[in-house]
Amino acid sequence: MSExxxxxxxxxxxxxICAARLAAEGLDVALAERELVGGECAFWACMPSKALxxxxxxxxEVDRLPGAKEAVTGRLDARAVLxxxxxxxxxxxxxIQLPxxxxxxxxxxxxxxxxDGERRVQVGDQLL
Incomplete structure (x- = not known):
């Protein structure tokens, strides 16, 4: 068991943010993550939706600008966007988050x- x-x-x-602030106060901090450091927004929600x-x-924006509007022909290619x-x-x-x-x-x-009980957290096979 690590403490x-x-x-x-x-x-x-x-x-x-929570882990960083606690560590800045001199506490020994462990951060448990089942997926990727950065969370859902960075990898599955915010960034992919922004790409869409x-x-x-x-x-x-181009359609709004005189001169630029005329340069764009065709429609948005949904397959390419996806x-x-x-x-x-x-x-x-x-x-990139690890350093x-x-x-x-x-x-x-x-x-x-x-x-996993008072002052105990189970992460996979590891007890903290």
Whole structure:
């Protein structure tokens, strides 16, 4: 069993901020994450949806500008937009986040976390 002052469950935006603030106060922090550091927004929600919205926003802006409007012919290619969205979420990798955790001495524990009694958190086979 490894011991920490605080165990934060979930490495999404709220969990990252919580862990960072606690570590900045000198606490020994573990951050448990079952998926990717950065959470749902970065990998499955916000970024993919922005990849879908941005082409339509750009076309709407071009359509509004005199001179630019005439340069655009045709319609939005939905298949290409969806392919770009898939490219954004393909080969998901959170390695860019790891130095941020290391710089703050936050221990990352990968796996599904659950409370396992008073002051105990189970993450996979590991008891914290």
């Amino acid at each position: 920490h002052d605080v165990i934060v469950i979930g490495a999404g935006p709220a969990g990252e 919205l941005r082409p339509a926003e750009l076309l709407a 392919a770009r969205r898939d490219e954004v979420i393909h080969d998901l990798d959170d390695s 941020w955790l290391e710089d703050r001495s936050i221990t990352l524990v990968r796996g599904q976390a659950r409370l």
